[in-house]
Amino acid sequence: MPESIWASRPADIYGRRKRDRLYTALWGLGTMLSGFAAATPWTPSRVVPVVRTRTAVVTKRELITPDVVALTFADVDGGLLPSWTPGSHIDVQLPSGRRRQYSLCGSPGRRTDYRIAVRRIADGGGGSIEMHDAFDVGDPLVFEGPRNAFYLGGDEHDVLFVIGGIGVTPILSMMRAAQQRGMNWRAIYAGRSREYMPLLDEVVSLAPERVTVWADDERGGFATSDDLLAAAKPATAVYVCGPTAMLESVRAGRGQHAKAPLHYERFSPPPVVDGIPFELELARSQRVLDVAANRSALDVMLDADPTTAYSCRQGFCGTCKVRVIAGDVDRRGRAGETDGEMLVCVSRAAGGRVVIDA
Ligand code: FES
Known part of the structure; x- marks a missing residue:
């Protein structure tokens, strides 16, 4: 009983x-x-992941140069998108699973919709081609962000913007903000010809007297660092976004005389500086790759497996971060690499072999 x-x-x-x-x-x-x-079996509560992505809908698709498409997209329910500041970028999640970063190039802070512009790169990693081909008006577009790693300084009043081609995308919103803030700004926009310079009309119409257009086919060649920096005094803050050659030219031209910072954003990976060759062992796939002195670990991994995850290729987004199992890493990233981690887009081995969880 x-x-x-x-x-x-x-x-x-x-x-x-x-x-x-x-x-x-x-x-x-x-x-x-x-x-x-x-009497009821215990089951651990499911961990609901924090959803940081957002789905928008493409509202406009324009070919603004023969090789650049501009996509405008808005919240699916007509609400406001997250706030952002000039220089911000978003991470777009492509239907293939690739992730790519694009700067917002609409009016600063505009939240009813976002606009990005993408140059089609035939021999790139395929992301830009997919951006061109995969989206039309009405299609969903999944993104994360915005984030900003390229701020317009609030206390700089004398500013020169140096723009190369598609590098116009983060700079255009900065120029608009500089104009709104009453800053003393100048800009030089360089490209191979006006036809291939995206958003040129918007750049020039902002303040024609402040903008120099350098079209190589009109000027008879590339702009030199003297040309690019002609409007810069030692105390002028310089913001540059464009191809690596342009950035290196501006960096060299600024030299030791500058009393104001040089801010830059690249659209291509930085060249490897002071690299030494090393071996990269991928523990899970049981492969050993040779990384040459002038190549990044990511490039070599992409040769072996084109689906290797990456985004910025400059060490700040963290997409390519892997766990390090053994070896000494020469950490060169900015995305919070800890002892047991490696950003394979920029970091290298200090020599010998590094074993990673990949
Ligand atoms: S790809 Fe962005 S940190 Fe490596």
Whole structure:
């Protein structure tokens, strides 16, 4: 015979075991629930991942030069998109699973829709081609962000913007902000010809007297660092976004005389500086790759497996971060690489072999 709940009922604080109605009800309920709980197998609560991506809908698709498409997209429910500052970028998740970063090039802070522009690169990693081909008006576009790694300084009042081709995308919103803030700004926009310079009309119409257009086919060649920096005084802050050759030219031209910072953003990986060859062992796939002195670990991994994850290729987004199992890593990234991690787009081995969890 089962034991009565009364017999097992503990005494109250006074040692009494009388039939208190409320106590009886609570005790009975507790006993029932504990029996139910004991009979029900325990399953850990599911961890619901934090969703950081957002799905928008493409509202406009324009070919703004023969090789650049501009996509405008808005919230699917007509709401406001997250706030952003000039120089911000988003991470687009492509239907193939690739991730690519694109700067927002609409009016600064505009939240009713975003605009990005993408140059089609025939011999790139395939992301730009997919951006051109995969999206039309009405299609969903999944993205993360915005984030900003290329700020317009709030205390700089004398500014020169140096733009190369598609490098116009983060700079255009900065120029608009500089104009709104009443900053003393100038810009030089260089490209092979006006036809291939995206958003040129918007750049020039902002303040024609402040903008120099350098079309190589009109000027008879590339702009030199002297040409690019002609409007820069030592105390002028310089913002540059364009091909690596342009950036290196501006960096060299700024030299030691500058008293104001040089801010830059690249659209291509930085060249490897002071690299030494090393071996990269991929523990999971059991392969050993040779990384030459002038190549990044990511490039070599992409040769072996084109689906290797990456985005910025400059060490700041963290997409390519892997766990290090053994070896000394020469950490060169900016995306918070800890001891046991490696950003394979920029970081290298200090020599010998590095074993990674890949
Ligand atoms: S790809 Fe962005 S940190 Fe390596």
